[in-house]
Amino acid sequence: MALRVIRRDVIIVDGTWFIENARTPAGAVAPREEGVATLVAVKAPGGWRVSAVREQTSATTIREIQL
DSSP: EEEEEEEETTEEEEEEEEEEEEETTSSBBBEEEEEEEEEEEEEEEEEEEEEEEEEEOOOOOOOOOOO
C-alpha cells in the first residue's frame, strides 16, 4: 500500500485487492480475481470520506515512486 498526502484534508491511497471463493450463477467456484485500486479520500467533519475509487485488473502490484 502507498499513501500520499495531497493536502492536509486530501489523501490518495494505492493498494491491491483480491476476491476468492466467489461463486458463479451456476454455483461453481469462480477463479480468483485480483488487481490494484486507487482511492481518493477527503477529510470532512466527523472523519474521512471516500471521494473516488478506481480499480483495475490489468495490474496486480503497486510500485512506490520517489518524488
